Amino acid sequence: MNVATLERVIDVELRHLAAMAAIAEEGSFGRAAARLGYTQSTVSQRIAALERAVGGPVFDRPGGPKPVRLTPLGSVVLGQGRELLAKAEALADAVDRFKAGDGRIDIGTFQSVSNVILPSVVRRLRDEHPGCDIRLSEEESEQPRIGDLDLLFYDGRIDGDVEHLKLLDDPYLLVAGAGTFPDGPVPLERLDGAPMVAWPLTCDQSSMEQAVARSGVRPQIVFRTAVNDAVLSMVRAGMGSAVLPWLAIHGPGVPADDRLSVHELRPSPPPREIHLHWRAGRTHSPLAARAIEIAVEVAAELAPPPAGA
Amino acid sequence: MNVATLERVIDVELRHLAAMAAIAEEGSFGRAAARLGYTQSTVSQRIAALERAVGGPVFDRPGGPKPVRLTPLGSVVLGQGRELLAKAEALADAVDRFKAGDGRIDIGTFQSVSNVILPSVVRRLRDEHPGCDIRLSEEESEQPRIGDLDLLFYDGRIDGDVEHLKLLDDPYLLVAGAGTFPDGPVPLERLDGAPMVAWPLTCDQSSMEQAVARSGVRPQIVFRTAVNDAVLSMVRAGMGSAVLPWLAIHGPGVPADDRLSVHELRPSPPPREIHLHWRAGRTHSPLAARAIEIAVEVAAELAPPPAGA
DNA sequence: GGAAATCATCGCTTTTCACGATGGAGTCGC
């Protein structure tokens, strides 16, 4: 009960308890040693160390072929020790599961930007790791924050300590009601003063409109909505044309529609870049690492956006 | 995920986890080291060992004055690790409590033999160790078994692998209705053919009666009951006399009674010996060790039985 | 760009671990 003893108690080690449990089950130091793959003398010393740590004998050794038996102190130690060993095994299991790719991943996405990529990523990730816990969050704030997210899809730069990977260039195209413009590329200046439908000024939309404005072209924005289908419907209805990224027009989930015609712009505004972000200097979980790989694959598999064509 | 890794996971040690927890709380290897009383290089190596064991980094070290941060793997390990540390602390507490004398003790007693000693023992033990868990069992079988009992009071020999300690000699005395015999010692042969009340033939009763019989004296047993008060009442009622141990007559709880007279017998049968038994070769719990001491004290404090007087 | 803070690494000493061999203690069978 002195101080030395109290300090000693924390010196119990998992090996000691494992040896003790094996002995209690086998009834013999030697058999326990064989089971654990050690020699008898090693096991004997481990128990001696354990007994030093707890401050008293944990086994009575009758000698001869009689099995050793727990002392009352030994019962206390082993009772708690088994729980400790169970927790240790739980830790090992948790680590293994983690390394197998189970676990949780938090992915952020903003606006409807990444909705053509993220579903495929999620589907493949779930297929590979059925036990994983994928959480998506779509913050609608102007300035996205990476916060505690593992990964963040966004089409612009994030401030803060962030690394990023460009998934793809998504060029802007002009969508107009069929017959509004002749087939083929449309000169950008044709949009000056033209009625247009557009997304709100978030994400890359501002950059694109600023680029257009720098060319001296000032379209007349007659309606803004974040709902992509609404934009296309308005174009169909003749309310105006729209400049939209390739993915928003040809992406999965956008049906072909012969009431619309799509044109390149000359000169073309700089394409929207879709990036995948994560906090700098952070080690990825296997799940996050795989998610990045999958995102790259998915981006590459999308029909290659007409780079300069 | 290979075999080597799997084997490694059980190599996590409590010190590694303690270091990890301290670092996670302090945000720095160096401060954690100071808190734990080690040097920074030692803590650094402990974490390196832990990372080897779990197969990956548990902290991201941004470098410079930025605090280190858990990796996803680190979160998993620390989450489980804290539980492990809590269990280890629980083990230490349990050991300390055990050594302080808390815990459980199983005491066996048989017949009413020890009922004058045991209550005092229990009272003193509870006073010293309020948290202790004292369990008494009174088996009524002919042959007492020590089983899993820590201590067993009995007035005879126990077979099996048992050590014992003689608490006291309890001499037999003759109890008769006042006036049945003249004051002073009574010759044993006066009991030949005399009506007598007696205990059942358990414990030392058989030995005593056999000893009497070997002297050629054959009393007439007119009633047997294990209830001591009933024996005395029958003697008072004139049904006969009785040969009872000193404790059964003068023990606590037996009121003085001038309708009874007590005599020594000449020759006196061998005294009943009250023993305390425990399984041979077993280490006692502190509680059991103290109980033995107390039992000896209590036995000594009983008014000394008239040895030969 | 320099100062400060932080963790990793190296060389070194001390302690611990694990082994094989030996010895002492107890049990069982003849």
Add this chain to the structure above:
DNA sequence: GCGACTCCATCGTGAAAAGCGATGATTTCC
């Protein structure tokens, strides 16, 4: 009884690890 057997403790040895102090590399802040 008396040897054969089984069991655990201990000793000596070599390898591994813990712990320390000093040094170095990297990053942040001023």
